[in-house]
Amino acid sequence: MSSPTPAYGRKKKSTNQTIEEDPDSIKIFNQLKTTNSSYQQILNRVSTLHQSPFTWARNLGNVDYCTAIEPSCDANYSSEASCISCSSQLINNNNMMTMMNTTSSSIGGNSSDFINSCIERLEKGIPLREIEIKQLCIKAQEVLMNESNIVRVSSPVTVVGDIHGQFWDVIEMFRVGGPLPNTNYLFLGDYVDRGKHSVLTMSLLLCYKLKWPQRITLLRGNHETRGISRTYGFYKECMEYYGSPNTWNYFTDLFDYLTVAALVDEKIFCVHGGLSPAITSLDQIRVLDRFGEPGMEGPLVDLLWSDPDPDREGFGTNNSRGAGYLFGGDIVKKFLHFNSAIHMCRAHQLCDAGYRLLFDDRLSTVWSAPNYCYRCGNKASVLEIDQELNMFFNIFEDAPSHARECTVDSKLHKSTMKLIKPKNGNGDFKVATSINGGDESSFDVSQYFL
Structure with missing residues (x-):
């Protein structure tokens, strides 16, 4: 294309x-x-x-x-x-x-x-010129088109959930999670819309992808589509920045090349949204035609839009979104068993604590946009997976106000939750939390459908 x-x-x-x-x-x-x-x-x-x-x-x-x-x-x-x-x-x-x-x-x-040069300017909050964005998108398409629908990712890796154009919080996230290329990153999608700086955010991630293609993986989210990004802010931002829809067209053409899933060490399945009644095996994902606008129904749409529901079994209609499905813990257990996986990681839903665990810890939701839309007051997290597949949620808050004007060193606002994989490797996880050095505790996490 x-x-x-x-x-x-x-x-x-x-x-x-x-x-x-x-x-x-x-x-x-x-x-x-x-x-x-x-x-x-x-x-x-x-x-x-x-x-x-x-x-x-x-x-x-x-x-x-x-x-x-x-x-x-x-x-x-x-x-x-x-x-x-x-x-x-x-x-x-x-x-x-x-x-x-x-x-x-x-x-x-x-x-x-x-x-x-682009990275240096972007990290200071200086947008690129239109011609630079065009060339970045064209070159990134060449890289992305060679990726499988399911990218194999090796541990250790840091998994990032929705970031929604909150550029300075993304900069803060890299301070929490560690810089590239020392840290291997897997992004689960939803880079644009809602926040104020989707152009800066997407431009920076593309530059990182071109500079370190093997150290950053970019999945597609439901907002990386023409229909959604035209409605929820990205199109308007491109028009305000550049005075024409050209850059929005460049970016949305690029979105058609983003892959849809990842598999960490063949054991941890990662996707933006959730599962589909049309998909039982990973091979069914591998043969999907991902190159184009997903529409509002079908297995590709389900991967981008579906949500887990702790109060149900099987699949159900996702009325709150109008796309995808709700799925229960029995679906997750069967999917993981059939594909010899032990855990499913996804994003797509706001979590007050920055993460949520469901279904006997077989499924985790990671959310990486702190104080979502600059008013929700939630924390954010990145999920760090080590070489033994132990998982740690690094919790962080939104960037300090002075860091939103220039990139300066700041004290990290973070705590750590450690998800411990037992030695028998049977996929049953135990959870221990440590907040600012405190005792073990649990979070009261509210679920939002946005």
Whole structure:
């Protein structure tokens, strides 16, 4: 599947024409000088007039623009301007054509310098340019299309649940779980929507995937679809950042390539949502056609949408979501036994404590978005699985307020819950919790269907 190409509109009347000779360019340039437009927004506006924004940027000459996306920045754009309202990087347009052409060619060769540059900016909260996102998505598709529907993941690994665009909490999560590539990560999906910074979040994860493809696995969640992400915030955010739906199209095309399940050491089955009455064996998942929009029914949809229900047996209608199924502990036990697995790990549901254990600890839900939607007050966790398949839930809270403005060292807000696998390896787990060094205790976890 090819990504859409942005339309640059009508061509310039003459390749030698300067911006002073083009009334349309003068009109836009004068307008943007007195507005809060970011550099990317300026390029998007000019792209409707010219064959390419490269030429326009070159013709502008020695003019600096603030690269900030935040509309609160009211810098005065002029030839001597510096951004007085924010600390964002200034780019000289004399170098823009070279920079953007370098971007296009270097990412095609998976240039480590380019990836490192993107990561450095993203970790500071600076969004990438539209052309960079396009090339990242295209290159990531090439990597993802070679992955099986069930990715084999080796322990030790850290499993991450829903993060929903809470970018600074993702940065906090990496401080809790450990940095790449030292830590092997498995993400269970739902990277976008709800939170304020889905573009930053998805861009950073793609850069990590391109830099360390064997150290980070990205599963598809139910929000990594066109229908859901258009409704719950991601589409709107892309429009606000870049002034067009192009980046949303690039990302959603990429979503079609994300794999749907993982198997840790052939024993721990990981998926975003849950199980399906149409699936009893892992081989049935392996032959699914995952490349496309999942729709609202079918086994692929069930893997993304289904939920466990501790009060039922068998499968039932998932009325609260309108997609997928509810499934009981008997279904989990049969599925694990049939596939020689000992545990099922999933995400998809908010947990007050950051995690939830069900069905004699055969199933765990991990939730990694603290203070969900910036108002729920819940904790978050990552699930750390060691080489003996012992499992530890690392609990953390949302990032400190100062860390939401810049990436600085902060005290980790975390406690640890240890899930101990008995030596006989029969799949029956014992649970011990330690909160800030306290005694063993249990959590009162509320279940939310969101």
